[in-house]
Amino acid sequence: MLMTLKTRPDFDAIIENVPQGAKVLDVGCGDGELLELLQTHKNADVRGLEISDEGVASAVARGLSVIQGDADKDLGIFPADTFDMVILSNTIQATKRPKDILEQIKRIGNRAIVSVPNFAYWKVRSYLFIKGEMPVTKELPDTWYDSKNIHFCTARDFEKLALECGFKIISVTPTTNDRKGQKKPHVDFFVNLFAQKVVFALEKL
Amino acid sequence: MTNEHRIFQSSEVFKLEGGSEIPTLHVAYETWGKLNDAKNNAILICHALTGDQYVTGTNPVTKRNGWWSDVVGKGKLIDTDKYFVICSNVIGGCMGSSGPTDLDADNNQIAIDFPIITIGDMVHAQYLLVQSLGIEKLFAVIGGSMGGMQVLRWIADYPDMLNCAVPIATAARHSAQNIAFHEVGRQAIMADPEWKDGHYNKNGTFPSKGLSVARMAAHITYMSDVALHRKFGRNLQNRDAVTFGFDADFQIESYLRHQGTSFVDRFDANSYLYITRAMDYFDLASGFDNNLIKAFDKFKGRACVVSFSSDWHYPPSESRTIVRAMMGAGVKVSALEVETDKGHDAFLLDEPIFHRALGGFIDSSARIFGIEGN
Structure with missing residues (x-):
């Protein structure tokens, strides 16, 4: 777990929100790294949805059950109330209709963990303020026209949407590249300014 | 055998x-x-x-x-x-x-x-x-x-x-489309006079033409348009110009004919009927x-x-x-x-x-x- 904490503080913030033995779906699971961690550390019953055939092939080789599909189109494939926990790790900002996706998640799962890059992070703000250009950083390495991230938001924006979609905020964990911050009950001024990424734990009302 | x-x-x-x-x-x-x-x-x-x-x-x-x-x-x-x-x-x-x-x-x-x-x-x-x-x-x-x-x-x-x-x-x-393609194949076999209502073996014949056409039609369904085009395009078969006849001018025709004729050497026409029918009935x-x-x-x-x-x-x-x-x-x-x-x-x-x-x-x-x- 320490290794994860060091390399991916956002993964660690996600993992600690997953109860032992939970039935979990990771939407946009990539090569299945997070799912494998959840299986190992939380004894979770895990499934994944991934858009690329390469990601699916790698996840399958890890022994995971992963469906190839597009979060924007294919969440309907999962029956209602199938999962204890649906995870969207660094995915929602790359989807066409984030709101529809939250609605789908509410349908198929009881709780959700969503990690989003925070566009109000002070470094992003200062980049934009000083250079007057869309930020290109280690975290956001693509230019605006190449980026897969088509729906950027701030921590506060996402919180608003989650509430609007009928979720209760259980906790908010701010993270940066190298550390995980203190859990908070909601997004406050400091979270919105100092979190590079925010991990939301949500529960449907 | x-x-x-x-x-x-x-x-x-x-x-x-x-x-x-x-x-x-x-x-x-x-x-x-x-x-x-x-x-x-x-x-x-x-x-x-x-x-x-x-x-x-x-x-x-x-x-x-x-x-x-x-x-x-x-x-x-x-x-x-x-x-x-x-x-x-x-x-x-x-x-x-x-x-x-x-x-x-x-x-x-x-x-x-x-x-x-x-x-x-x-x-x-x-x-x-x-x-x-x-x-x-x-x-x-x-x-x-x-x-x-x-x-x-x-x-x-x-x-x-x-x-x-x-x-x-x-x-x-x-699917209906798949049943349709199979029906074309079966009709090709059964329309061959050598099929003899299925009893070609007893009559010392074999519906090679029909089975070959069935295979040709099926073979098209196994390939994509893009793959066919990449492999054959409109290339001509061992000639510089079309012959204004019904010979296999195009490579794709020659290829399909080859697929058809080599298939009849290894496959039985009635088997083809039975197996395609089994697939059609699958639901x-x-x-x-x-x-x-x-x-x-x-x-x-x-x-x-x-x-x-x-x-x-x-x-x-x-x-x-x-x-x-x-x-x-x-x-x-x-x-x-x-x-x-x-x-x-x-x-x-x-x-x-x-x-x-x-x-x-x-x-x-x-x-x-x-x-x-x-």
Whole structure:
């Protein structure tokens, strides 16, 4: 777990929100790294949805059950109330209709963990303020026209949407590249300014 | 020819789904590798419409490599040093299993007196074969196209007899378009005067022209438009200009003619009728109140459903239907949709991502189920 904490503080913030033995779906699971961690550390019953055939092939080789599909189109494939926990790790900002996706998640799962890059992070703000250009950083390495991230938001924006979609905020964990911050009950001024990424734990009302 | 094949003969009358029976069922099969002491390392491979039991090694009839030699063999993805691999000729086939080429008391082929069979009957025969080999549970059942239909039937009919299922480039029911293409093929065979109402063997003829046309029409469905164009374009066959006649001016014509004529050397026309009919009748959900979920809900193993983006014969949408039903049934299912322009045939070709997933699925499943080699 320490290794994860060091390399991916956002993964660690996600993992600690997953109860032992939970039935979990990771939407946009990539090569299945997070799912494998959840299986190992939380004894979770895990499934994944991934858009690329390469990601699916790698996840399958890890022994995971992963469906190839597009979060924007294919969440309907999962029956209602199938999962204890649906995870969207660094995915929602790359989807066409984030709101529809939250609605789908509410349908198929009881709780959700969503990690989003925070566009109000002070470094992003200062980049934009000083250079007057869309930020290109280690975290956001693509230019605006190449980026897969088509729906950027701030921590506060996402919180608003989650509430609007009928979720209760259980906790908010701010993270940066190298550390995980203190859990908070909601997004406050400091979270919105100092979190590079925010991990939301949500529960449907 | 029958004597060359390895044969399992059933001691009981074999009852068919359509109501008739086969008095002495025989199933031609091949195996590779060794069954381990726990008898849990067996993989059954199901072949497609025109395939046979010779998955790997040299096919004694065609003298060519088996149809999946790239994937199955020593040190290959399906490693015959580790697994006991079984493949049998489907019943209705012409490579040694019960079918229209069986001989009657007068040494003539029984031809169309052979009863109509189904995919379920094919799988039932495989089940008897597997039991006769002393195997209580297969590690995996794998197959593409019609082989995939058999895999799905295995899950539905013998859910406790397999740990893993890999249906590839297939569908849970035959579409109207697929039935249509098969009907064209069958009509071509039956319109050939040499077919003789099915009794060509007795009459010393063979409907080569009809069977060849059937194969040509089917072959088109195995390839994508893009792949055809890449391979042949509008290229001319050994000539600089069109001849203003009906000779095979274009390479694609010459290629299809070759596919047709070489097929008749190795396949029986009546077998083609019987097997295509079995595929047409395939509609897995029909036996389960038209609810596909019920076909899968007794299966407790793992499944990996594979499709290919440019396959219009068994398109990815058909696989998605299977996957959705498996999800509904709570099956641990993975689904891969390989991005390729090679069409339906891709399942037999070198597709790196498909092979990575297939190998990975088998290896990881072997770990999960504690399968050890022999």
